[in-house]
Amino acid sequence: MPRSAEHRSAERPLTAGEAESLAESMRAFGAGSRLRLLWAMLPGERTVEELVGLTGLAPSAASQQLRLLRHGRLVAVRRAGRHAYYRLHDHHVAELLAAIRHHHEHLDPPQTGMEPLVEKRADVAK
Numbered sequence: 001m002p003r004s005a006e007h008r009s010a011e012r013p014l015t016a017g018e019a020e021s022l023a024e025s026m027r028a029f030g031a032g033s034r035l036r037l038l039w040a041m042l043p044g045e046r047t048v049e050e051l052v053g054l055t056g057l058a059p060s061a062a063s064q065q066l067r068l069l070r071h072g073r074l075v076a077v078r079r080a081g082r083h084a085y086y087r088l089h090d091h092h093v094a095e096l097l098a099a100i101r102h103h104h105e106h107l108d109p110p111q112t113g114m115e116p117l118v119e120k121r122a123d124v125a126k
Helices: 016-030 032-040 048-055 059-071 091-107
Strands: 076-081 083-089
Touching: 016 076, 032 048, 032 059, 032 091, 048 059, 048 083, 059 076, 083 091
Parallel strands: none
Antiparallel strands: 076 083
16 A cells, blocks of 8 residues: 555646656556566566466566566566566556556456446547
8 A cells, every 4th residue: 555655646747758757667568468477476476487387478578578577667576596586566566457457347347247337438539
């Protein structure tokens, strides 16, 4: 749970520079392979081998995506011997992942027989 003293108000105006920086950060969430890696780390640290097994990615693809996630400061790595242990950088990443999934489920609920929580509208792009 975020602490109130940890951040300034999210409702404050967004500067052009901050908007560009945020957009760049959000690009990391734009690939399914990276999302699968991030989701695999929700319970805690994982080795590259564990992440490969959980996501089905090739080791080289997982390593490349993990490098991008590290560069974007979405994951952190701890090395112990010949193993690298990856984890989500902080609680904000886990909160973002939950918000992304909940928003998606709100708009397009899983096929459980439940009615959508909001009506799909063809004129949304107006």
